[in-house]
Amino acid sequence: MAKTNTIITIGRQFGSGGREIGYMVADKLGIKLYDKEMLQRAAQDSGICEELFESHDEKPSNSFLYSLVMDTYSMGYSGSTYNDMPINHKIFLAQFDAIKKIANEGPCILVGRCADYALEGYPNLLSVFIHADLDARIKRIAKKYDLTDAKAKDLIIKTNKKRASYYNYYTDKRWGDADSYDVCLDSSVLGLEGTAEAIIKLIEVKEKGIKRNIWQCDE
Incomplete structure (x- = not known):
C-alpha cells in the first residue's frame, strides 16, 4: 500500500539525476514512477x-499553435475535428489525456512531459524541479555515456x-523558473x-497541511 496520497511531478535538468531521484522516492513510498511509460500509455489509449x-518526446514543434491545441482540448473535440488534426496535435492531446488518467488512478511520480502543467489544480500535486551545478x-553525463567533458557539455546544452x-x-x-x-x-x-x-519530507509537510485544513473546515 502506498505511503502517500500525493502525485509528484519531476522536471529536471539533463544530468541532474532527476529520474534516479524519482525512482528512489517511488521505491520508498511504494508508488509507481512513469517516464517512458507515459508514452506507452498514451499510445495504448489512443491507438497511435x-x-x-518517442520521436516527438519532449521535442517542440513549430507546425501548430499551442493556443489551437489547448482550445481544442478545453472545448472538447469532435471525431471529425480530431481526424483532421496533424499527427502532432493528436500526440500532444493523447499524452495530455494519458497523464490525467494515470494521476486519477492514484499517487504516482510523473517525470517530465509537462505533467505539472497537465495536472495544475490538483490539490494533491507536488511539482518539483531538480537542477544541479553544470560541472x-x-x-x-561524461561517466554515464563514456563521453569527453566537451561532448557531455554539448549534449547537456x-x-x-x-x-x-x-x-x-x-x-x-x-x-x-522557480x-x-x-x-x-x-x-x-x-x-x-x-x-x-527532501522530496519525501516535503510530501509529509504538504499532507499534514492538507489534513490540518480539512480539520479546520470541519470545526
Whole structure:
C-alpha cells in the first residue's frame, strides 16, 4: 500500500539525476514512477503508434499553435475535428489525456512531459524541479555515456534546450523558473539520496497541511 496520497511531478535538468531521484522516492513510498511509460500509455489509449510518441518526446514543434491545441482540448473535440488534426496535435492531446488518467488512478511520480502543467489544480500535486551545478552534470553525463567533458557539455546544452523549448511552448510557464514549480532542489548540493529525502519530507509537510485544513473546515 502506498505511503502517500500525493502525485509528484519531476522536471529536471539533463544530468541532474532527476529520474534516479524519482525512482528512489517511488521505491520508498511504494508508488509507481512513469517516464517512458507515459508514452506507452498514451499510445495504448489512443491507438497511435508508440514510435511516433518517442520521436516527438519532449521535442517542440513549430507546425501548430499551442493556443489551437489547448482550445481544442478545453472545448472538447469532435471525431471529425480530431481526424483532421496533424499527427502532432493528436500526440500532444493523447499524452495530455494519458497523464490525467494515470494521476486519477492514484499517487504516482510523473517525470517530465509537462505533467505539472497537465495536472495544475490538483490539490494533491507536488511539482518539483531538480537542477544541479553544470560541472556536476558534465561529470555525471561524461561517466554515464563514456563521453569527453566537451561532448557531455554539448549534449547537456542541446537536451536542456529541447526540454525548455517543449515546456515553454506547451505551457504558460517557463522551464526551470522557480515560479513554475512548488519547489526547486539542487541535487549537486543535496546529493541524489538527499534530494530524494527532501522530496519525501516535503510530501509529509504538504499532507499534514492538507489534513490540518480539512480539520479546520470541519470545526
